[in-house]
Amino acid sequence: MSRIPLYTAVAIGLGVAFVTAAGVALATTPADQVAVIVNSGSTNASGFKITVHSNGQSTAIMQNRQGVAQSAAHSFTVSAKQVGSLFGDIKAAKTAPPSEGGCMKSVSFGTSTHVQWQGWTSPDLDCPSDNAAVTALKNDVSVIRTAAGISAIPLLHHPAAEGPLHAGSSPPLR
Amino acid sequence: MKRALPIAATFAIAACSSNSGSIPSTSAAGSTYAPASGRQAGSLDFKLSDYHRACNGSRVNQAQCDLLVGPQIDPNISGITQPELLQAYGLKPTGGKGTIVALVDAFDNPNAASDLAAYRSYFGIPKANFRKYNQTGQQSNYPSPNADWGGEEDLDIEMVSVSCPNCTIYLVEANTNNSPDLSAAEAEAAKLGATVISNSFSGSGLTVSDFGQKGISYFASAGDGGYGIDYPASYASVVAVGGTVLLSGAKGKRGFNEIIWPDAGGGCSREPKPSWQNDPGCKNRTADDISAVAANVAIYDTYPTGGWGTVAGTSISSPLTAGIMGEAGKATTQNGGQVFWGKAAQKHLYPIIQGSDGSCSGSYLCTAGTKQYGNYSGPGGWGSPHTDKAFKLKP
Numbered sequence: 001m002s003r004i005p006l007y008t009a010v011a012i013g014l015g016v017a018f019v020t021a022a023g024v025a026l027a028t029t030p031a032d033q034v035a036v037i038v039n040s041g042s043t044n045a046s047g048f049k050i051t052v053h054s055n056g057q058s059t060a061i062m063q064n065r066q067g068v069a070q071s072a073a074h075s076f077t078v079s080a081k082q083v084g085s086l087f088g089d090i091k092a093a094k095t096a097p098p099s100e101g102g103c104m105k106s107v108s109f110g111t112s113t114h115v116q117w118q119g120w121t122s123p124d125l126d127c128p129s130d131n132a133a134v135t136a137l138k139n140d141v142s143v144i145r146t147a148a149g150i151s152a153i154p155l156l157h158h159p160a161a162e163g164p165l166h167a168g169s170s171p172p173l174r
Numbered sequence: 175m176k177r178a179l180p181i182a183a184t185f186a187i188a189a190c191s192s193n194s195g196s197i198p199s200t201s202a203a204g205s206t207y208a209p210a211s212g213r214q215a216g217s218l219d220f221k222l223s224d225y226h227r228a229c230n231g232s233r234v235n236q237a238q239c240d241l242l243v244g245p246q247i248d249p250n251i252s253g254i255t256q257p258e259l260l261q262a263y264g265l266k267p268t269g270g271k272g273t274i275v276a277l278v279d280a281f282d283n284p285n286a287a288s289d290l291a292a293y294r295s296y297f298g299i300p301k302a303n304f305r306k307y308n309q310t311g312q313q314s315n316y317p318s319p320n321a322d323w324g325g326e327e328d329l330d331i332e333m334v335s336v337s338c339p340n341c342t343i344y345l346v347e348a349n350t351n352n353s354p355d356l357s358a359a360e361a362e363a364a365k366l367g368a369t370v371i372s373n374s375f376s377g378s379g380l381t382v383s384d385f386g387q388k389g390i391s392y393f394a395s396a397g398d399g400g401y402g403i404d405y406p407a408s409y410a411s412v413v414a415v416g417g418t419v420l421l422s423g424a425k426g427k428r429g430f431n432e433i434i435w436p437d438a439g440g441g442c443s444r445e446p447k448p449s450w451q452n453d454p455g456c457k458n459r460t461a462d463d464i465s466a467v468a469a470n471v472a473i474y475d476t477y478p479t480g481g482w483g484t485v486a487g488t489s490i491s492s493p494l495t496a497g498i499m500g501e502a503g504k505a506t507t508q509n510g511g512q513v514f515w516g517k518a519a520q521k522h523l524y525p526i527i528q529g530s531d532g533s534c535s536g537s538y539l540c541t542a543g544t545k546q547y548g549n550y551s552g553p554g555g556w557g558s559p560h561t562d563k564a565f566k567l568k569p
Contacts, residue, residue: 043487102353102379106326107395108487128350
């Protein structure tokens with residue numbers, strides 16, 4: 001049995017490791033993957049749609065309850081680490097058992113948030129879940145929403161978008 | 175009251191809803207307002223040149239923004255205020271002392287007490303007898319804060335303050351918005367002594383037994399999705415409260431007209447029909463029972479940011495009418511919304527006879543003013559409060 005020189009074994013090992021790592025990376029974030037995060041909005045709040053590509057390139061748009069755009073698309077980048085987390089958690093959440101019990105929403109302020117990926121739609125992330133994968137996905141969405149500049153859903157009743165915000169003791173000027 | 179607030183020649187024309195597209199352009203100055211197709215049962219003559227959109231720019235086509243707002247007499251007031259609500263419904267609330275009205279919600283609004291104090295102070299309402307509880311009845315260990323529910327909670331407690339300033343107001347916060355937590359909060363509200371409980375939430379998972387304690391008058395928002403009725407408003411043991419739009423400038427003492435808010439819930443539920451309903455078009459429980467304003471109402475909400483602003487939705491009408499029930503002093507004798515289906519109570523309601531919340535082949539279940547079943551319509555119920563007299567009757 002012939003012996004393989006040490007440097008050859010190291011090279012092969014590194015090659016295998018590289019291929020394996022690349023394979024894992026590809027399995028986590030294949031180049032053609034796109035996830036879409038949709039928040040419904042409510043009577044008193046705008047919703048949003050965030051499209052995340054596996055290369056990190058992403059767009060966000062504000063939209064109403066009927067999906068009608070209310071802003072121009074805003075481009076931003078999601079870090080590779082966060083992209084990996086998102087797609088990994090999507091795959092984990094996909095196999096999660098459905099939550100038991102119901103979920104209630106404020107009639108005029110409540111929203112729904114879902115992640116869509118390859119024909120699959122996540123549970124409503126605005127409902128509590130005791131599943132770790134769904135909770136992790138919810139956290140991903142929160143981080144990405146912040147990266148998109150949608151850190152807090154703008155309530156329509158707050159007049160900031162149309163003029164100075166008056167948070168004092170008197171109602172704002174119209 | 176700090177100062178007299180004139181009744182603003184303002185407010186909203188429900189020009190459209192989420193179901194009906196966009197409102198006519200205000201650039202058509204001088205033209206007569208043309209209701210969206212299939213929406214209005216009657217005709218309304220408004221000059222668009224006198225009105226402008228409630229919101230500008232990117233926020234059009236939101237339910238809250240699908241309104242045309244009239245000329246404003248008092249430039250310091252945005253939205254319908256406490257004195258205007260009292261005027262619109264003929265309310266002079268003097269009762270309610272010792273009555274506990276509970277608002278059941280989820281998560282915490284850490285600013286609820288201070289926001290309520292600011293709202294009441296501005297309108298000269300005496301300091302509230304207000305307490306905030308978690309779902310186990312503690313006045314500590316509150317749930318985690320939540321901006322959406324925080325707005326709901328401020329709206330709820332401020333509307334009760336309008337219609338029943340003397341009532342004791344309990345805000346009971348469920349740990350989360352899942353059904354077991356809200357069920358626990360509902361039970362805790364009853365345990366704490368509430369005789370009126372308002373619920374501005376909807377969804378699945380709670381049962382009729384959560385809203386069935388004798389001696390308690392339950393109220394619920396009918397929903398903001400147009401034709402169709404949400405839970406818990408579907409239950410016959412709950413007063414289902416629909417939504418309207420108040421139009422100022424009307425002739426007469428009231429000074430307002432009132433039409434259906436086009437996103438208000440209402441219709442034929444899946445629940446058994448109570449013995450006290452005999453309308454012809456629904457074999458099950460028909461909702462709503464009554465209605466009240468659901469558009470362009472001023473609230474004060476600072477969590478997480480903000481201040482004064484306006485909101486829309488049947489989340490307004492449920493606590494507003496629940497407060498009237500608390501003020502009227504007959505909450506413990508009620509049986510869901512039965513009292514409003516009696517002719518004696520209907521004499522003390524403003525019938526809502528214009529507007530619609532969707533398509534239902536012209537049925538009264540989604541259309542006001544059909545006369546198919548008196549003045550009843552799904553989204554408007556038997557009408558809106560005209561004083562507290564209907565609420566003082568026994569079913």
